[in-house]
Amino acid sequence: MAEPASRDAHPWAVFLAFLRLGLTSFGGPVAHLGYFHAEFVARRRWLSERAYADLVALCQFLPGPASSQVGMALGLTRAGYAGALAAWAGFTLPSAVALVLFALGVSHYGQALAPGALYGLKVVAVAVVAQAVWNMARSLCTDTRRIGIMAVAACCAVLFPAAGTQVGILAVAALAGLLWLRPAQQAAHDPLPIAVGRRAGAAWLLAFAVLLAGLPLAAAAWPSQALALVDAFYRAGSLVFGGGHVVLPLLQAEVVPPGWVDNDVFLAGYGAAQAVPGPLFTFAAFLGASMQGAPSGWLGGMLCLVAIFVPSFLLVAGALPFWEPLRRGARAQAALAGINAAVVGLLLAALYHPVWTGAIRGPRDFALALLALVALSAWKLPPWLVVIACGVAGAWWAGLPA
DSSP: OOOOOOGGGSHHHHHHHHHHHHHHOOSOHHHHHHHHIIIIIIISOSSOHHHHHHHHHHHHHSSSOHHHHHHHHHHHHHHHHHHHHHHHHHHHHHHHHHHHHHHHHHHTOGGGSOHHHHHHHHHHHHHHHHHHHHHHHHHHOOSHHHHHHHHHHHHHHHHSOOTTHHHHHHHHHHHHHHHHOOOOOOOOOOOOOOOOOHHHHHHHHHHHHHHHHHHHHHHHHSOOHHHHHHHHHHHHHHHOOSOHHHHHHHHHHHHTTTTSSOHHHHHHHHHHHTTSSSOGGGHHHHHHHTOSSSSOHHHHHHHHHHHHHHHHHHHHHHHHHHHHHHTTOHHHHHHHHHHHHHHHHHHHHHIIIIIIHHHOOSHHHHHHHHHHHHHHHTSOOOHHHHHHHHHHHHHHHHTSOO
């Protein structure tokens, strides 16, 4: 059973607990969920094993960064809405601050990093995304039907790269899951110890929908780069299933074609994001700080960071009161299985473009990406070490004759 309320139920205590994880949690969303389990289920006993598993299932079903949403829900469990904010801030700010500092170095003080180092960071992104595709495919595409959904989703995403394509792919995949996939219904879990009423949940979901529909209209009515950024990053946080890697093509389509961020800077920042702990969605802080026009720097970074995470809170707080009856249904589980297979396909498409097409331009690029992939998947080296090593290798390699 979960531990009764104690002195660590204060928002400040929640912040400190998550700050420690925000400084040390490398390895991506799956690893983050493991850190959360060890800290808040096994050690602190904030909630039971079954309740934690139920919470993870909900956040995997919702769009957005699953590990961050689990963190927000844990904070909400412990200290209400202030606890949700404290958990998000503690887990997110360390990597966000580091990426804003990196963006300032790249965008405003380009000589601070050798061009070869930026090249190495672009190349290592290929290895990181390739590893994510492989790991997710092994767990989510376990039969021929799921593999088929994955392949069709990847082909559609590559052939029709518009930002809205992802939503259509996921909707069709959910329908395919309902028709073709029949996962076994799970046993009932312990109730989640989060007191959010249905009326409050409906209000949060209404706020999510109003912002999703209203921000594009507001950005069109009152042209402003700040409002356009809020709209773009809010949509990215609202419509993407599968976490940080899958948001890559949507963010690239939002910020590169308008000229807000150069594509080389985009890929270099994505590579650097692998070297910091915490959620990969903090890549938004790098992009906001790298904007060509105002707002940029710290203001732009924090604006984009908040915009991309607001949907996560609204969805978690809104969905919790309605999740208990929904999670028992086999139909919901079947739709989720189809969505998960399509998520792998979207990630595979992102591996091809823009990651591969933007970074691999010759034998040296391929060799460095292959070594990085082996270091991550076979030698089990920590991602931050591989990223730093590729940056150093890129700087050294750039000085060699072609």
